[in-house]
Amino acid sequence: AQSVTQLDSQVPVFEEAPVELRCNYSSSVSVYLFWYVQYPNQGLQLLLKYLSGSTLVKGINGFEAEFNKSQTSFHLRKPSVHISDTAEYFCAMGDSSYKLIFGSGTRLLVRP
Amino acid sequence: EPEVTQTPSHQVTQMGQEVILRCVPISNHLYFYWYRQILGQKVEFLVSFYNNEISEKSEIFDDQFSVERPDGSNFTLKIRSTKLEDSAMYFCASSDEGSGYTFGSGTRLTVV
Numbered sequence: 001a002q003s004v005t006q007l008d009s010q011v012p013v014f015e016e017a018p019v020e021l022r023c024n025y026s027s028s029v030s031v032y033l034f035w036y037v038q039y040p041n042q043g044l045q046l047l048l049k050y051l052s053g054s055t056l057v058k059g060i061n062g063f064e065a066e067f068n069k070s071q072t073s074f075h076l077r078k079p080s081v082h083i084s085d086t087a088e089y090f091c092a093m094g095d096s097s098y099k100l101i102f103g104s105g106t107r108l109l110v111r112p
Numbered sequence: 113e114p115e116v117t118q119t120p121s122h123q124v125t126q127m128g129q130e131v132i133l134r135c136v137p138i139s140n141h142l143y144f145y146w147y148r149q150i151l152g153q154k155v156e157f158l159v160s161f162y163n164n165e166i167s168e169k170s171e172i173f174d175d176q177f178s179v180e181r182p183d184g185s186n187f188t189l190k191i192r193s194t195k196l197e198d199s200a201m202y203f204c205a206s207s208d209e210g211s212g213y214t215f216g217s218g219t220r221l222t223v224v
Contacts, residue, residue, distance in 0.1 A: 043217035044155070044203060090155060098143055098207065099168055102155040
């Protein structure tokens, strides 16, 4: 069965420190991978997506992610976080059926 | 940048009442979706719609739910007889194909 796993439910980090949010997926077919950010009481905003090609994907707000097929991972990174990055981050997977399967989310908490 | 528009942003309804959530997808997109997010939980796929018919639906999307594209611009989700457990944030999304998803800002449905 297809699934997306975000092992960390919450990641606390100090401002200006680097962060990595982990995402692993399980699928027997080729997939698309996405990271979305959700600020409190708001919708889902696309940070970045991997469709094919280069495994290092750059997104908005200084975020990037690396697709690793052998480890079935798509971890999200940012070299220096800001207070404003505090939000819920969702990893999602899509395939030829076009529906998205979401992970359970990681709350990034940036402290001053 | 084109947006997916959802109305209303918040709807309160009595248990057992019918509710219709409305969405205006991006005009040149062909695939339409509804997802829901129960408070504090992950985003779950409900249904996908293409070429004026449902292409896939989840186990959540039972006989109480229906979708419709009544004209060339709107895409609606109807819940016939709401239950307390239907309280959630409902997101509409559209895509040109599986890799170009755009989500709306959501409708928070509260069933009392």
